Amino acid sequence: MDLGSHSTLNDHLQKTGIPSGSQEKVSVLDSGPEMAEPQSVVDPVAKSNLSVKAPEFYPPGYNQNFNQNFTDSSFEDRCDGYLTLAEYVQDFLNHLTAQPGCFETEIEQFAETLNGWVIADEALQELVELIYQQATSVPNFSYMGARLCNYLSHHLTISPQSGNFRQLLLQRCRTEYENRDEATKGDETTRKQFHAFVLFLAELYLNLEIKGTKGQVTRAEILQEGLRELLNALFSNPVDSNLICAVKLLKLTGSVLEDAWKEKGKNDMEEIIQRIENIVLDANCSRDVKHMLLKLVELRSSNWGRVHGTTPHAEATPENDPNYFMNEPTFYTSDGVPFTAADPDYQEKYQELLEREDLFPYYEENGAELSGPGELYFDEIDDEMDPEIEEAFEKFCLESEHKRKQ
Structure with a gap:
């Protein structure tokens, strides 16, 4: 080793905290063809204030691996204080x-x-x-x-x-x-929170199972009556956002509610449809919302889009009932393809949807970023097209198909 390399080694030892006169042996890595003879390595003794008994540290926002945590047999180990x-x-x-x-x-x-x-x-x-x-x-x-x-x-x-x-x-x-009457007349934020509650209550009505005295499974009847009164409150103040919420509620639960009322000999759904038709004629709501209401009336006239002669609710499964997934939420992929829980790739597609929302936050008209991807969830008008736009779109599709076949 020449003087230059010896000087370089001393500089390296000083930077790493090892005195140049130390008797500890250090391995020198050389990329050249003349590799020095391998020498044993002795690590310097390190002093640390860290303790093995210190509590585990989790940075803010850190999500634990639940797949591992929830299979751990010890409750104390999962929580660990x-x-x-x-x-x-x-x-x-x-x-x-x-x-x-x-x-x-x-x-x-x-x-x-x-x-x-x-x-x-x-x-x-x-x-x-x-x-x-x-x-x-x-x-x-x-x-x-x-x-x-x-x-x-x-x-x-x-x-x-x-x-x-x-x-x-x-x-x-x-x-x-x-607080339903006050909420439907409140400001935009108040109404938005109320609409979120209405749709959650609708999901509870569809999913909350009550076991009867004879072991039979039924829905919570109190929620059925509650949804009826919530519809009354929404229709009593027929501004656009309230009517949109009512349409979403009826799309989600209309078929189930009507069946339950018919079993009791009640005609509540007829009254609701009549009220919707009156709103279309008299209310000062927007043209798009009136179109949504008419589409809802049309949906109901087709028996809520259901297939006749299906399996009774208590015996229904995805295999024997084509209506099984009808009331489950519908999402859309980046290509506009709809999917529900019936789709075998549901989890993968849903994860893709969440990632897409994180990457592309929603913006207001003035350019200010909203606090999250869901801020416009209850503000969107509907997935229905304006009649003129729908007609133009159909014409465009026909022309495109004709050109493709030429």
């Missing part, structure tokens, strides 16, 4: 929002964990509020939130004097329900 009930539940709700396909595989472990944690009235109240807020503030989570509520209503063991999970959930919904 660093999570509160609110944080644990909120993490799971966010996880379900991002990966709805994990519901079936992870809900049982989630419920078991809650049974070991939720042992007081206050904790149960907090759990109900967390789920309610997620279901009414996160776009497209109302359906998943209703499924979650149904599962917990049957599997949570705590039943204090103040009420079990389902009773507290319905009490929370009643608070919003009693």
Whole structure:
């Protein structure tokens, strides 16, 4: 080794904190053809203030791997003292929002964990509020939130004097329900929050199962009457946003509500349709909203788009009932292709949808970015086209098809 390389080595040792006169041997990596003879390596003794007993650190916003956490057999190991009930539940709700396909595989472990944690009235109240807020503030989570509520209503063991999970959930919904008249006349923000509640209650009506005295499964009849009154409130103040919410509610639950009313010999749906027709004639709503209302009347006249002669609800499965997935939410891929839970690639496509919303945030007309991809969820007019635009689009499609065949 020449003097130059010796000087370089000394500089390197000084930078790494090893004195040039140290007897410790260091391996020198040389990329040249004349590799020095391998020498043993002795690591310098490092001093550290770190402790193996220090609590685990999780940066803000960090999402744990729930697939691993919920298969861990030890409750103490999962929580380890660093999570509160609110944080644990909120993490799971966010996880379900991002990966709805994990519901079936992870809900049982989630419920078991809650049974070991939720042992007081206050904790149960907090759990109900967390789920309610997620279901009414996160776009497209109302359906998943209703499924979650149904599962917990049957599997949570705590039943204090103040009420079990389902009773507290319905009490929370009643608070919003009693303010329906004021909410439909409120400002834009108030109405938007109320509309989110209405659609969540509709999902609860479809998904919340009540076991009768003879073991039969029925829907919560109190929600059926509640939805009827909510429709009355929306129609009583027929501004565009209220009418759009009413249309979405009836598209989601109209067939089920009408069947239930007919079984009781009631003609509530006839009254609702008559009221819609009067609104189309008299109300000062926009042309697009009137078109939506007429399309809804048309849908109802076709028996809500259902196939006749299907399997009874109690025996229905995806294989034997073509209407099985009819009331499930419909999403669209980046190519505009619709998909629901009936699609075998549902989870993959839904994840793609979420990622696309994260990459392309919505903007208001003045260019200000909204707080999240769901801000326009209840503001959108509808997926129906204006009649003139629809006619022009059909003409364009016919011309394109004709040119393609030439």
